[in-house]
Amino acid sequence: MPLLETQVLELKDGQKVELSAGTVEHSLNGQKFYGYAYNQQFPGPVWKVQKGASLRVHFTNDLDVSTTVHWHGLRLKNEFDGVPMVTQPEVQPGQSFDYELVFPDEGLFWYHPHVREDVQQERGLYGTILVESQETQALPVQKEVLVLDDVLMESGELVPFENRANFALMGRYGNVMLVNGKAEYALRAVQGERVRLHVLNASNARPFSLAIPNTQFKVLGSDAGFYAQPFFADHLVLGPSERAIVEVLFEEAGEYKLFNSTPVTQYTLGTIRVASSATPMEGLMESFSSLSANIISMQEYASLQAFTNSPYDFEYELTLDWKPMSGMHGPAMMNSMHSFEDGIEWEDAMAYMNGFTTSDDVTWIIRDPLTKKQNMDLTRTVKKGELKKIRFKNLDDSPHPMNHVIHVHGNRFVVLSVDGKPNERLVWKDSALIPAGATMDVLVEFSNPGTWMVHCHNAEHLESGMMTQILVAE
Ligand SMILES: [Cu+2]
Structure with a gap:
């Protein structure tokens, strides 16, 4: 099956959606190879929902191997967690399973198999769900979902898998870096306008350290919520499956690079082209630089912080x-x-x-x-x-x-x-x-x-x- 562009869908409370896992022809740096995808999309569709909503997902397995879907980070009913033998039987080829999802928390969540994750995720099975409150949805900022990944290629194919996991010691580190399934990711932005990035590390093993030189990340949130107090950072370190919510403001027009910049090496992940704007920068920079605290989170976290010095259970x-x-x-x-x-x-x-x-x-x-x-x-x-x-x-x-x-x-x-x-x-x-x-x-x-x-x-x-x-x- 040919690969399709990743769709972004705004879904309503109670909506029923179709999801299938199937084989596709991936294309990377001009080389075509066999892999997997959800709804023929890599990454799978981005679902945008409002906090507090629910969804029904009719999942069909069009692969020639069994699978399940795990809804990473969702505090949903146990029977829909997608863990074989524990919460459900594996979904056999040609079979389907109905999941019910709920979204009690804000953040970027994601879905992926919980059967031979080493193979199925590497071959392309993952997608994201962006959960926002009504107020966050209404914010007048550009919002982007960035899924970081790496794949291990050799002679135009994924390095072969075995009937048990190989690369078992360190995990499968890739040699081609991907953002949203692309080796050459490109983003457009406007000078002086905030861009909110929802970042996920969907790699099998590689920790990423994201950086955009000449900018700072205003770090707002993590996997499933916001910090009480936002802060600025040069780098954003994410282990596999971790997420972050950050904002960036580009002071100058021009071209910026997105790097995976670790203490031992640096990879270019993509390019951000920033168009110039006639709006004066001072006011925009000033409001971006302000780090106003979230009082409600502050109180909630303070009660948890009180456990820091108590004995562990x-x-x-x-x-x-x-x-x-x-x-x-x-x-x-x-x-x-x-x-x-x-x-x-x-x-x-x-x-x-x-x-x-x-x-x-x-x-x-x-x-x-x-x-x-x-x-x-x-x-x-x-x-x-x-x-x-x-x-x-x-x-x-x-x-x-x-x-x-x-x-x-x-x-x-x-x-x-x-x-x-x-x-x-x-x-x-x-x-x-x-x-x-x-x-x-x-x-x-x-x-x-x-x-x-x-x-x-x-x-x-x-x-x-x-x-x-x-x-x-x-
Ligand atoms: Cu480990």
């Missing part, structure tokens, strides 16, 4: 079981490569060896340090309505310590502290990037009953076991 350790092939010395070898900075693996500096590691010989682990139970053999139980302080300790004594992105399904959390340092910028999240060796304390609001996954959003780590469950009892 339970703990997870993040580690690895892997026996390096003879002649390889895990951490020593890794540290000799210049890919690692601040506990983040920005690049796969040993892709050749990584490519040979599979989920058969690598087990990524999330475990209870007390019982040593791990991954899907471990279920914790909490009660609906409870706030639980959970410690994630990313151990640095494994054969390959690296960053993970912890994703909690169906419920939201705030990061209270990292390595004992209190987080001054609380915000509602569903995914958080934890550097190698770091200890992160989060406060999860278990508002939603059901059995929910807690897992690493590195797709290859997930396929290599790094997933556990929490039962939220009524």
